[in-house]
Amino acid sequence: MASVKFQKASRVYPGGTVPAVDAIDLEIADGEFLVLVGPSGCGKSTTLRMLAGLEEVNGGQILIGDRDVTNIPPKDRDIAMVFQNYALYPHMTVAENMGFALKIAGVAKEERAARVLDAAKLLDLEPYLNRKPKALSGGQRQRVAMGRAIVRKPQVFLMDEPLSNLDAKLRVQTRTQIASLQRRLGVTTVYVTHDQVEAMTMGDRVAVLKDGVLQQVATPRELYETPKNVFVAGFIGSPAMNLLQLPIVEGGVQFGNTVVKIDRAVLSKTNAKLVTLGVRPENLVVSGNEGISVEVDVVEELGSDGYLYGSATIDGAHHELVSRVDGRDHPHKGDTVFLTPAGGIMHLFDVETGERLN
Amino acid sequence: MHVIDLVARKTTWEIIAPNLITLISGLVAFAALVVLIFLLAERTSVKAQEWVKYLVFLVPALALLIIGLIYPAARTILLSFMNANSEEFVGVENYIWAFTRPEILQVLLNTAIWVFVVPTVSTFIGLVIAYLTDRMKSAAVVKSLIFMPMAISMVGASIIWKFVYDYEPSAKKVDIGLLSAISKGLGMEPPNWLLENPLNTFLLIAVMIWIQTGFAMVVLSAAMKNIPDEVVEASMLDGASQLKRFIQITIPMIRASIVVVLTTITIGTLKVFDIVRTMTGGNFQTNVIANEMYTQTFRSLNYGTGSALAVILFLGVVPIILYNIKQLRLERTER
Numbered sequence: 236m237a238s239v240k241f242q243k244a245s246r247v248y249p250g251g252t253v254p255a256v257d258a259i260d261l262e263i264a265d266g267e268f269l270v271l272v273g274p275s276g277c278g279k280s281t282t283l284r285m286l287a288g289l290e291e292v293n294g295g296q297i298l299i300g301d302r303d304v305t306n307i308p309p310k311d312r313d314i315a316m317v318f319q320n321y322a323l324y325p326h327m328t329v330a331e332n333m334g335f336a337l338k339i340a341g342v343a344k345e346e347r348a349a350r351v352l353d354a355a356k357l358l359d360l361e362p363y364l365n366r367k368p369k370a371l372s373g374g375q376r377q378r379v380a381m382g383r384a385i386v387r388k389p390q391v392f393l394m395d396e397p398l399s400n401l402d403a404k405l406r407v408q409t410r411t412q413i414a415s416l417q418r419r420l421g422v423t424t425v426y427v428t429h430d431q432v433e434a435m436t437m438g439d440r441v442a443v444l445k446d447g448v449l450q451q452v453a454t455p456r457e458l459y460e461t462p463k464n465v466f467v468a469g470f471i472g473s474p475a476m477n478l479l480q481l482p483i484v485e486g487g488v489q490f491g492n493t494v495v496k497i498d499r500a501v502l503s504k505t506n507a508k509l510v511t512l513g514v515r516p517e518n519l520v521v522s523g524n525e526g527i528s529v530e531v532d533v534v535e536e537l538g539s540d541g542y543l544y545g546s547a548t549i550d551g552a553h554h555e556l557v558s559r560v561d562g563r564d565h566p567h568k569g570d571t572v573f574l575t576p577a578g579g580i581m582h583l584f585d586v587e588t589g590e591r592l593n
Numbered sequence: 594m595h596v597i598d599l600v601a602r603k604t605t606w607e608i609i610a611p612n613l614i615t616l617i618s619g620l621v622a623f624a625a626l627v628v629l630i631f632l633l634a635e636r637t638s639v640k641a642q643e644w645v646k647y648l649v650f651l652v653p654a655l656a657l658l659i660i661g662l663i664y665p666a667a668r669t670i671l672l673s674f675m676n677a678n679s680e681e682f683v684g685v686e687n688y689i690w691a692f693t694r695p696e697i698l699q700v701l702l703n704t705a706i707w708v709f710v711v712p713t714v715s716t717f718i719g720l721v722i723a724y725l726t727d728r729m730k731s732a733a734v735v736k737s738l739i740f741m742p743m744a745i746s747m748v749g750a751s752i753i754w755k756f757v758y759d760y761e762p763s764a765k766k767v768d769i770g771l772l773s774a775i776s777k778g779l780g781m782e783p784p785n786w787l788l789e790n791p792l793n794t795f796l797l798i799a800v801m802i803w804i805q806t807g808f809a810m811v812v813l814s815a816a817m818k819n820i821p822d823e824v825v826e827a828s829m830l831d832g833a834s835q836l837k838r839f840i841q842i843t844i845p846m847i848r849a850s851i852v853v854v855l856t857t858i859t860i861g862t863l864k865v866f867d868i869v870r871t872m873t874g875g876n877f878q879t880n881v882i883a884n885e886m887y888t889q890t891f892r893s894l895n896y897g898t899g900s901a902l903a904v905i906l907f908l909g910v911v912p913i914i915l916y917n918i919k920q921l922r923l924e925r926t927e928r
Contacts, residue, residue: 288829289829309826314830315830315831316826318823318827322824324828326927335831335833336832339831339837367926367927369927
């Protein structure tokens with residue numbers, strides 16, 4: 236077990252000029268569960284593969300523990316990886332798949348069998364040890380892939396969207412299992428996903444990437460409550476945060492027919508006449524006649540809660556807004572309602588740089 | 594001259610025309626027959642259509658199989674138990690002849706050497722080249738060069754290699770043999786290559802390997818491309834070195850293709866005829882079963898012994914095909 240350090244690590248694909256991963260600085264503590272999240276093509280998988288040694292590092296360094304592994308081949312890095320499609324060896328049984336790395340490492344047969352059995356017990360794979368991957372279900376294959384990683388007791392676990400090939404229910408279940416397993420084993424883990432719900436529920440910390448650039452690394456709560464910029468604000472949270480560009484007026488920001496009070500010190504950080512105001516759906520409430528006038532397009536009922544999707548026109552520009560409403564008692568399609576931020580929970584961003592102001 | 598030319602041309606056309614008409618009318622008749630059968634089949638009741646369907650599609654294929662394969666096979670087996678002009682039964686005499694005559698034993702031994710050496714060596718070389726060129730840039734150039742001999746006819750290949758093995762005893766004449774040149778360069782007096790037994794058999798075998806390696810490489814390289822990148826990467830992370838990956842991941846994962854290549858080449862080698870016929874004519878103890886079969890049947894006009902050799906050849910192929918089928922079944926447990 237060890238910590239992992241990225242020091243200005245970059246990757247430029249041959250023939251490309253724009254780096255797929257651009258000078259990433261990231262420290263992952265020993266035993267930590269770090270999730271890399273971002274939209275597709277943001278470089279999260281490339282970052283993981285650089286750590287694995289499957290992708291060349293064109294600039295900077297990567298350290299595992301105190302060892303510089305930048306130019307060390309994957310086989311010598313003592314890393315285990317779980318692939319999206321599991322990458323099991325089709326010609327080997329479950330036991331052989333799980334014991335392959337130990338066999339290569341020259342571990343004695345008895346010890347190998349014992350360690351495979353331990354991992355199999357942990358993952359409920361005992362009855363399947365003599366089967367080949369083809370005779371397993373998707374969920375079982377996923378567990379074999381996990382088992383193959385666990386058996387080795389590596390320094391670092393890498394997981395590249397290991398749940399994306401499972402059905403929705405199994406995904407939620409396995410999500411919890413992986414998280415608790417990781418905590419029990421205490422192995423440093425880097426987990427890649429495009430699903431921000433997975434990122435929020437599993438990670439000790441979450442690193443958000445966009446276009447190969449690290450946007451923010453923080454605990455899930457921090458990411459949710461104080462996103463560093465507009466991208467993180469919009470990416471984390473489901474449904475996404477409402478982001479509106481609104482004019483700055485005396486004492487605050489013009490929000491429909493009212494003025495939302497904002498500290499002068501905050502607004503003085505920007506020179507622009509507009510500011511990006513972010514409000515999460517749960518903080519945007521239906522009020523009597525204050526705020527932005529919205530025509531209700533649809534209300535999604537999710538049982539206890541509902542999400543109201545509406546459209547508004549502010550200064551001639553069309554905006555879509557989402558607000559969380561009561562699941563039973565809510566406005567209906569076609570109604571016109573006023574929405575206003577509640578409890579003063581707002582996120583303000585510079586219109587030009589997208590950086591957080593408050 | 595001009596007149597003769599004109600007459601010749603006219604006669605040529607006169608010969609072609611009736612044949613062409615026969616051909617076209619034959620095709621039309623066949624098409625009409627097919628249409629007729631389908632029309633009739635369509636008119637039967639829904640219940641009857643179930644088996645009419647099988648009948649319509651199976652009967653032509655079955656008929657062709659019987660005429661082209663099963664009947665000749667049965668007749669060959671029958672002839673192998675009869676005498677030279679197929680007039681009386683002689684029991685297993687032809688087989689006793691095949692397994693006791695020293696020159697035929699030499700033929701069987703040579704065939705055994707061919708069947709052992711050609712598939713193993715060409716598959717091995719093909720496998721190594723496929724692995725070395727796998728995921729390599731501009732591998733296509735290398736691969737097409739190695740695949741090229743496959744496109745040359747065996748007779749053509751034999752003639753090319755005859756030049757390589759050429760022997761010129763007279764010092765006055767130009768020696769064009771490449772192999773002779775090499776051995777002279779190494780300070781050795783070249784022998785008359787194709788006369789030296791058992792060397793000559795191996796020289797002929799080299800030609801077949803030259804042809805078959807390309808085939809092995811292309812098939813195996815396609816199979817290697819089918820191995821998912823992730824599996825290769827997983828094995829890298831599991832700590833496997835290049836060689837261990839080749840032996841423990843690549844080879845088992847393309848085993849089915851290796852078996853297909855091995856068996857295909859084995860069967861092709863069992864039937865080898867052109868190379869021997871072209872290069873030595875089966876002389877100088879290089880004879881193989883297919884060539885001897887030809888000699889017995891069409892030179893000596895002994896249908897009995899010829900057929901017996903054909904049956905022996907057939908029996909040699911059977912176990913290989915059975916093994917092939919078994920391996921393909923095994924493969925299904927993995928994919």
